[in-house]
Amino acid sequence: MKFKELSQVFTKLSSTTKRLEMTAILEDFFKKLKCEDIGFVVQLCMGKVFPANDPKELGIANNMMIETLAITGGVSVEDVKKLWKIHGDLGETAKYVIGKKKQVTLYSNDLTLDKVKENLYKIPDMTGKGSVEKKLKIVSELLSNADPEEALYLTRIVLGSMRTGVGEGVVRDALGKAFNVTSDDIEKAYNLCTDYSYVSETLCKNPKNISNIKLKLFSPIKVMLFKKVSSVKEGFEEVGKPAIIEVKYDGMRLQIHKLGNEVRMFTRNLDEVTRQFPDAVKYIKESIKANECIIEAEMVGFNPKTDKPEPFQQLSTRIKRKYDVDKLSKDLPVKIFCFDLLMLDKKSFLDDNFEERHNKLVSIIKPNPNIMIAKGIKTDSESDAEKLFTEGIKEQEGVMFKNLKAPYQAGSRVGFGVKLKSHMTELDLVITEAYYGKGKRRDWFGSFTLSCLDPDDGKYLSIGKLGTGFSDEQFEELTKKLKPLVMKENNEKVVLTPSVVVEVEYEEIQKSPTYDSGFALRFPRLIRFRNDKKPDEIATISDVEELA
């Protein structure tokens, strides 16, 4: 298949903001595709080269792309930077640069989808000395064979900012319509395998096989999420009596996959963290008495001197570090608190009720001080639950209430479990714009637009501005993190690819015409960066409406 066909579809998609029109464009296109092409096409439509369950990344930021464009277009880096300022977007800049070049050179438009895939798939393996040059060459080869329109989309694909407005929801609905399957069935299948390319290939070969997609060892599942409640009474109302009430640990959610002596661990973001936590791998091998299993747990960092839990922020430094891991595991040892069992010895436990899953989990864990079952009680007593809550908020975050009869529903916030925390006025939001600071902070971003998600069309809706709660180091760190995400620059304001998720607390949510969401946060303050969350997991507009 020619890459041109796909870039024409991207252009059509860009011409509308209406979700139904986008769905219809993709439905039409998906119907025509060969099964060997559909998987990669679906990924690219969502702006992602690799499926969510694949940890590979291209690792190409704006600066490398600027250099690639300069080399390919036969212009200087300064010229590309100037053009970027004018066009406000590197994709448009690429279109212009390649367009200019094509006016003076002969070229045949033979860029195929396979060639794009072949080249992009080579990039993640390019590491170490000389890797920058190699990456540059491989992207440049694609751009040299691209026409201006293709160059625009190739650039955006490589930078991970497609901006066609197509999210998982539109792709899911379009696949459903194209293959006559409900969106719900597609979502269920995706939540189990977290790979839309595999889901779409399966649909293309035989739509009936969608129900055969099952939980697979070493492929992370979309975890079940929990609703919030504001009292013990409400907790019981949601999950019924009796319930299992557990301490809500303040750490990182860990999905443990084990087969014999092989252990791999994933975050709720589906990122693999096995290499960063050799200590956790050791505890799992020593204490989980099952050959093959998938377990969910919360991993918490502890102070090695006092044996007291450290805040999540500390643990996130271990998640990010890929070297010195042994030293870090001494500086911040972890403990693992297991709370659910999803698979045991080839049997999926997703449809079993929580009490059965929990009993099985207890039976396969030989607890020790580093790995154990989450502390909890089975009770129908509100006063016992209150007692555990008081204990839970003293050292950790609160408690979870779990419905004994409920199955495990991957990827949904269904209320089969609920959380009760001490402070309820916080939201996870994504940074979508930033403003340069003034005075001594003029080189750093000093304030940030926060947005919530409209899951129906994958759009981010602004809800407030954040500028407090940061230390100088955090302003600097955040500026470094956000710079590669800049899509558009407009004097002191930049528009960003939504990527960095923050947890903020606020005094109140008010109705407001100032922001796209129709709401404004009063006095938002940063609590912490949520490196473990992706932008599609932040607060939705309906969460905001409910809180307001």
Ligand code: ATP
């Ligand atoms: P929060 O921001 O409140 O941690 P979240 O948005 O990350 O929540 P939720 O699913 O809404 O995710 O809240 C539950 C989270 O609490 C889980 O993702 C898990 O990481 C953590 N957790 C801690 N202890 C437990 C436990 N005993 N059972 C289940 N989840 C637990």
